[in-house]
Amino acid sequence: MMLSVNKLTVAFAGKAKFAPVLEDLWLELCSGETVALVGESGAGKSVFIEAVLRLLPASCRVTGEIHYQGHNLLALPQSEFRRFLGRELAWVPQSASGALHPMLPIGLQLMEPLLARGMKRQAAWAEIEPLLESLDLKPARQVAQSYPHQLSGGMRQRALVAAALAQKPKVLLVDEPTKGVDTERRQQVIALFQEAKQLQPELSVLVVSHDLDLVEALADRVVVLYAGQLVEATSRKAFFSEPMHPFAKALLAALPKNGLEALPWAESRSVTGCRFHPRCPIALERCQSDEPQVTLHEHTHVRCWLYAS
Amino acid sequence: MRIVALLCALVPLSLLLLGFVLPRAEAIHPPFSPPGRGNLLGTDDVGQDIFSQLASGGLTTIGVGAAAGVLATLFGLLVGGAAGYWPRLETGLTRFTDLILTFPRLPLLVLLSLYLKPNPLNAVVVLALFGWPSSARTVRPAVSGLREAGHVQIAKSMNASGLYIIFRHILPQLTPLILVQLLLEIRFGMVAQTGLAFLGLTDPSVPSWGLMLFQAFRHPQTFLGPYWLWTVLPPALALALAVLALSLSLLTDERQLDPRLRRETT
Numbered sequence: 283m284m285l286s287v288n289k290l291t292v293a294f295a296g297k298a299k300f301a302p303v304l305e306d307l308w309l310e311l312c313s314g315e316t317v318a319l320v321g322e323s324g325a326g327k328s329v330f331i332e333a334v335l336r337l338l339p340a341s342c343r344v345t346g347e348i349h350y351q352g353h354n355l356l357a358l359p360q361s362e363f364r365r366f367l368g369r370e371l372a373w374v375p376q377s378a379s380g381a382l383h384p385m386l387p388i389g390l391q392l393m394e395p396l397l398a399r400g401m402k403r404q405a406a407w408a409e410i411e412p413l414l415e416s417l418d419l420k421p422a423r424q425v426a427q428s429y430p431h432q433l434s435g436g437m438r439q440r441a442l443v444a445a446a447l448a449q450k451p452k453v454l455l456v457d458e459p460t461k462g463v464d465t466e467r468r469q470q471v472i473a474l475f476q477e478a479k480q481l482q483p484e485l486s487v488l489v490v491s492h493d494l495d496l497v498e499a500l501a502d503r504v505v506v507l508y509a510g511q512l513v514e515a516t517s518r519k520a521f522f523s524e525p526m527h528p529f530a531k532a533l534l535a536a537l538p539k540n541g542l543e544a545l546p547w548a549e550s551r552s553v554t555g556c557r558f559h560p561r562c563p564i565a566l567e568r569c570q571s572d573e574p575q576v577t578l579h580e581h582t583h584v585r586c587w588l589y590a591s
Numbered sequence: 592m593r594i595v596a597l598l599c600a601l602v603p604l605s606l607l608l609l610g611f612v613l614p615r616a617e618a619i620h621p622p623f624s625p626p627g628r629g630n631l632l633g634t635d636d637v638g639q640d641i642f643s644q645l646a647s648g649g650l651t652t653i654g655v656g657a658a659a660g661v662l663a664t665l666f667g668l669l670v671g672g673a674a675g676y677w678p679r680l681e682t683g684l685t686r687f688t689d690l691i692l693t694f695p696r697l698p699l700l701v702l703l704s705l706y707l708k709p710n711p712l713n714a715v716v717v718l719a720l721f722g723w724p725s726s727a728r729t730v731r732p733a734v735s736g737l738r739e740a741g742h743v744q745i746a747k748s749m750n751a752s753g754l755y756i757i758f759r760h761i762l763p764q765l766t767p768l769i770l771v772q773l774l775l776e777i778r779f780g781m782v783a784q785t786g787l788a789f790l791g792l793t794d795p796s797v798p799s800w801g802l803m804l805f806q807a808f809r810h811p812q813t814f815l816g817p818y819w820l821w822t823v824l825p826p827a828l829a830l831a832l833a834v835l836a837l838s839l840s841l842l843t844d845e846r847q848l849d850p851r852l853r854r855e856t857t
Contacts, residue, residue, distance in 0.1 A: 335748050340678070367750035381741035385763050385850055391742075394759075395749045429850045442745075449749065 283349075284453055284486045285311040285334075290346035292326070292333050300343050301551070303329050305510045307346075308576075311453065316479070316487040318497040318518075320533065321507035324547045327490040328376060331455045335373055336363060350453075368395055372451035376458045378438040382430040389426025392445050413444045416481075417474060436467050440474065447478055454478070456489040460496050472499045494534070498522060506530045509550040509557040516582035526584045528562045556587065564588070596839035603649060603833035610650035616643040616798065623818050633821035635803070636810045644798050645825050651799035652788075653833065655711050656781030659718035663780075664773040666719065667726025674727070675734025676757065685731065692724040700783060704792040711797060714787060718780050726772045733768055737761045767849060771841055778837045785830055800826035 287309040293300035304326040311317050319327050332338045334348055334355065348355040350370070355363060375381045383391055389410060396406040407426075414422035417440045430438055439459070446454060459475070460468045476499070479485055491497055497504060497518070504521040506514040506529065514527040525531045553560060559569040566587055579589045616639040626633040632641035674684035700717050707713045737743060743760050751759075762769075787793050788801025791809075795802065807813050807822035 337744050337747060364750045367748055369750075371748075373745065373748040375741060375745060377741060379741075381745055383742040383746075383760060386759075395751075398751075398755075431851050445745070445749075 283310060284313050286349045288347040290348060292329050293343045295341040303510055307512055309505055311486050311488055313486055314484045315502045316500050317503045317505060318501035319490045319505050319507060320492055320497060325507040326510045327507055328457050331457055331490060368449045370451055371453050372446035372449050374443050374446045374456040374459060376461055378435055378442055381442055382438055384430055387427050387429055388441050392448050395449055410448055413448055416477060417444050436463060443474060453486045456487060458491055460493045472496055475500055511557060511585060512576060513585045514582060520582055526582050526589060527586050528564055529558050592839055592842055596836050599832045599839060600836035603653060603829055606646050606649035606829060607653050609646035613643045613646045615647055616640045626821055632825050635806060635822050641821055641825055644803055645829060648798040648800045648803055649829060651711055651797055652781050652784050655714050655784040656777045658715045659722060659780035660773055660777030662719035663722030663776045664726045667723035668730055668769060671727035671730030672734050675731040676738055688724045688727045691721060694721050696721045697783060700787060701792060704787055709792060709794045714784055718783055722776055729768060729772055733765055734761055737764060774837045774841050778834055781833060800830050
């Protein structure tokens with residue numbers, strides 16, 4: 283087990299009280315495995331990654347446990363926690379613009395974490411160059427000398443992936459890698475991560491996305507979030523062939539286009555009973571009053587009254 | 592533009608250098624003698640050589656301006672940077688900055704020079720003490736904006752230390768801003784020092800361009816003949832060129848420092 287998350291709750295400081303963004307999330311990521319975290323915008327997917335990396339503002343309250351190789355990351359003092367950053371856990375952020383230092387050449391930005399570890403310049407470049415080449419950032423030397431504003435959005439995205447992979451992490455946390463990427467390039471991004479997995483078979487990847495093509499191509503397991511709660515956790519095969527939770531079904535049926543209306547963020551959180559029931563086509567009466575718990579049902583963890591014994 | 596700025600800077604800068612070398616002007620020449628072989632720019636009412644006064648005066652005027660500018664910008668950078676980077680300090684430091692900003696600098700300088708010793712050091716201290724808020728106010732929002740920037744977050748996720756982030760990620764992007772602030776403060780310091788001296792509020796034994804103007808204007812004869820041509824014009828022109836050089840270089844700096852604004856493609 284590389285990463286295991288237990289009862290993780292993240293709350294943002296609101297006007298009067300803390301507003302929970304993620305509630306009681308549990309998640310497991312094994313060595314070499316790829317887990318996809320799917321859900322609507324605002325479901326708390328990116329917040330999860332930021333909570334793992336301690337990138338949330340100080341006003342946020344994070345409770346629960348995040349175990350990484352026997353250490354509870356949330357309980358570690360900052361100085362010890364930092365040992366895990368980069369070498370163990372690497373992050374590919376959502377937006378490629380602004381994620382690169384605008385005043386440093388790309389190559390230097392990619393090399394600096396390696397140089398900071400005491401690596402010589404030439405050795406660092408020897409690490410970076412094949413990586414750039416394999417990510418189609420060619421000619422590598424020219425790309426390395428250019429500034430972020432001289433690259434296209436897709437190239438910057440790939441440069442960010444290169445920056446994360448260059449550190450040879452054990453766990454890669456990827457946030458929406460295909461956001462704003464056209465269909466053709468999407469295949470490239472997918473191929474990119476497949477290649478990364480081939481380069482490092484033991485690399486564990488947690489990918490946050492609502493791009494189901496990407497999920498189907500990459501993920502071993504799928505975790506579905508709805509309004510900050512886990513509603514289904516299952517294998518990729520089960521998720522795509524027989525999703526259990528109505529929201530997972532709706533996701534796959536490319537809803538809400540087919541009649542499922544999106545609720546405003548705050549409204550979706552203040553629902554009593556099952557949070558999904560106002561939008562659920564097959565809601566039962568008890569869904570309106572009682573909140574279901576996560577239960578195991580034929581290898582799938584699901585939060586729904588339909589499957590309650 | 593850069594060339595014009597350099598040309599303008601040439602005169603005050605060479606005067607500054609000469610100020611270190613040339614001996615102090617002494618009243619040993621005939622008064623009000625026009626520019627000529629013995630005295631390059633003529634002499635003033637007491638027979639001091641104008642050119643050597645101009646050189647040693649530049650040392651005071653530019654020196655006070657530069658020292659006050661550097662100190663004010665540095666202090667503003669510290670206060671503004673701290674307020675921007677650490678949210679806990681933000682409100683307190685911002686209020687303090689606003690408070691200091693309400694003091695009008697020049698009248699305060701005039702007032703204080705009546706109570707303090709009128710030496711250049713005190714002028715520097717007063718100018719810096721009340722000059723830093725504008726730098727702090729410029730720097731704070733820029734720093735707090737960059738604190739949450741994507742590349743700073745990434746650097747944090749790659750185990751970068753706070754100091755590394757400040758010196759590698761935040762400060763380089765603020766360089767144009769800081770430089771502009773510095774030049775503005777130096778410019779203000781030079782003009783303020785000249786103003787004080789022109790009002791006769793500085794030590795009359797310390798030569799400066801303002802003091803030369805003060806002494807020239809004090810003499811009734813100055814504007815009766817051609818005398819103003821060499822007693823008033825040189826210090827006024829030197830100051831004007833120095834200010835103009837700073838103003839023009841304000842326009843060019845940013846383009847040189849930011850790779851995004853450079854014209855050539857690398």
